[in-house]
Amino acid sequence: MIDNVRLQYASWIEISTLGCLSCTAYFEASMKLRLRGQCALVYQGEKTFEDYVYQGFSLCEAAILRLSESLVPGHYLYFDRYFSTTKLLNELHLRGFNSTGSIMKNRVPKGCTLSDDKDFIKKPRGTTEVKCRADGKLAITKWLDNKPVLMISSCFLDTACVTCSRWNKRIKQYQNIRRPEVIKNYNSNMGGVDLTDRLLAVCPARSRTKKWTIRLIFHMLDLAISNSWLLYRDRQRTKGILSQKIEQFKEYKLNLGEKLITKNCPPLLTEEVDSSLENYLAPAHKKRRVDIKPLPAKKNREALHLPEYTDSQMRCRKEGCKMKSTVKCICSDIYLCLVKGRNCFAEFYN
Incomplete structure (x- = not known):
């Protein structure tokens, strides 16, 4: 899940590990599945989450709770530090969801005593400290990488660790360090969010207008195209097609635009062939294949x-x-x- 505040509007999106909207992933999995909620929200003022705000939830907490309405209990949810609070994880746990996220230092409960950063950073890289709540339903993990990292989770409550490789600037080589399971699962499942961000930044549809409505429409079109390309790439990979032969995102988007333009185009005389299509070839070089x-x-x-x-x-x-x-x-x-x-x-x- 990501908090997208850009271009004079705010939106929240529920994304699968593949990088697609979660409702798209469910539709692919089961054509008969009926969704009860939404997988994308646009902020519309104070009344957007009026029911949750009335119950005392903050804006970010309300966004997560509203998006989770489209899911069935038992799912694993991952979100970043701007959303994570103990109140949110408690509510999601009551609804049957397993939640994990990075958390801000000032949102750690006062009763949870962790090592001070000044002392913690002097310890060996990979040092882990876990504090579990008395009821065993919530745990906060502090891990030392290049700097201290704080994680909160309702499903990873132990000190189990795996080995990972990290670059050491001092000795100028990779070294193996211990990494908690909560960090490993968080990084692997949040990759879809980063992938979507990168695709939205590649040749985005932009206009010079300052109207937020036009920009929002173009942003949603970009999101739909990135979703379709991710599904296309995933299907090609399942067929065993090599990555070099899979159409790249820029080429995919360009071909899609050309197809939409020529879809209902009436037959033209040969003299009227669009010059833009004639110039589709790659730029000339002295020697090229x-x-x-x-x-x-x-x-x-x-x-x-x-x-x-x-x-x-x-x-x-x-x-x-x-x-x-x-x-x-x-x-x-x-x-x-x-x-x-x-x-x-x-x-x-x-």
């Missing part, structure tokens, strides 16, 4: 792909054909064989 292929959306346009005979010969662009041809497509501007016994032109477009 030629691999010219038109966009799929452009490749399937109506009544545009017509052959034209030229005086020059070029290598046929159909995959697997190594012959040269004098026939050129007037739309895609690529050469394809069109002779008796070898009709690469028809095979390429069909």
Whole structure:
């Protein structure tokens, strides 16, 4: 879960470990599952969480509780230091959720006595200190990495540790240190949040308007596109396709835009072919490997792909054909064989 305060609006999003909205992940898992709540919220003033605020919860606590309404009990929830409070974890525990998050130092209960940071930082890297509540339902863990880290959890209540590798600046090499289970699980499950943040920062749809409504619409479009690409990448990986052959996010977003533009575009004359599509090829270099292929959306346009005979010969662009041809497509501007016994032109477009 992330707190997104940008571009004159605030929104809260419930994200799975894959990086998609949680409702998207549930829809993929079960087509019959019906959600009761929301997986994305936009702050609309004091009345956004009026019922929770009336019960004494803060804004961040109310956001987590509202988002958790779409989940069934038994889920593991992870959030950062801006949300974590003992009051929130107690309420989530009563609702049947297992919660973990980093916590601010000033939100640690006064009855929980932990080592002072000045003394704690002098101890060996990987030192762990755990304080568990008397009822055994809540624990605060202090771990020394480059600096002290505070975690609060209702599901990781012991001192169990695993080994991890960390870079040591003093000796200039990696060394193995002890890391609590709560830190390991928090880092592995919060990766989806960081991934979504990175994708939203890649070629975002921005406008020069200052109206927050337009910016919010563009932000939600970016979020929808990043969700679709993550699902596409996950499916390609399950099919065993190599990462190098999976369409990258920028290319995926560009192709999606081209397809939406040409989706309902009427048939055009050859003289009216959009010049922007003709300039899709990579910038010219002195020496480069030629691999010219038109966009799929452009490749399937109506009544545009017509052959034209030229005086020059070029290598046929159909995959697997190594012959040269004098026939050129007037739309895609690529050469394809069109002779008796070898009709690469028809095979390429069909």
